[in-house]
Amino acid sequence: MNYSDLVAVRMEHAVTRVTKTVFPGRTNHHNTLFGGEALAWMDEAAFIAATRFCRKPLVTVSSDRVDFKEAIPAGTIIELVAKIEHVGRTSIRVQVDIFVENMYNDDQHKAISGTFTFVALGPDRKPTPVLGDMTV
Numbered sequence: 001m002n003y004s005d006l007v008a009v010r011m012e013h014a015v016t017r018v019t020k021t022v023f024p025g026r027t028n029h030h031n032t033l034f035g036g037e038a039l040a041w042m043d044e045a046a047f048i049a050a051t052r053f054c055r056k057p058l059v060t061v062s063s064d065r066v067d068f069k070e071a072i073p074a075g076t077i078i079e080l081v082a083k084i085e086h087v088g089r090t091s092i093r094v095q096v097d098i099f100v101e102n103m104y105n106d107d108q109h110k111a112i113s114g115t116f117t118f119v120a121l122g123p124d125r126k127p128t129p130v131l132g133d134m135t136v
């Protein structure tokens with residue numbers, strides 16, 4: 001298998017979906033999902049996707065941009081979907097979307113999206129090629 005096929009297979013394998021409820025304790029004084037909670041969930045989903053992609057130790061190096069298009073009300077269900085967007089030499093960029101749905105309607109739609117970049121570290125704690133010697 002050549003490198004681009006390997007990347008495509010690993011990208012498919014890495015797709016990560018996490019479903020949660022927006023219950024009290026996760027909301028702000030507007031009774032909508034607290035932005036910091038959303039960011040932590042997004043970083044975690046992105047980290048899982050990136051780890052599944054390369055199976056190497058990773059650190060977050062940046063979050064380019066997060067768009068909060070819509071407030072997420074308390075009492076809704078959300079689904080985070082993390083997908084590998086770009087594979088560099090030692091870094092991986094992951095797109096994360098949060099979809100919101102009312103508990104009593106089939107109306108799931110996107111509310112928040114952002115990207116997170118991770119760097120793979122070798123045993124010396126220095127950046128190392130993301131796929132290195134990996135084969136499938």
Ligand SMILES: CC(C)(COP(=O)(O)OP(=O)(O)OC[C@H]1O[C@@H](n2cnc3c(N)ncnc32)[C@H](O)[C@@H]1OP(=O)(O)O)[C@@H](O)C(=O)NCCC(=O)NCCS
Pocket residue numbers: 058059060061062087088089090091092117119125126127
């Ligand atoms: C991540 C870290 C090891 C990178 O070290 P560095 O010396 O900047 O590494 P390099 O310059 O060789 O860059 C390594 C890769 O990261 C990318 N990168 C570096 N800074 C970046 C940034 N701000 N945004 C996006 N990508 C970045 C580079 O483009 C390169 O990618 P490539 O190999 O795919 O082309 C270092 O910055 C670090 O340890 N940061 C702290 C990480 C951390 O504690 N995160 C929070 C907890 S997980």
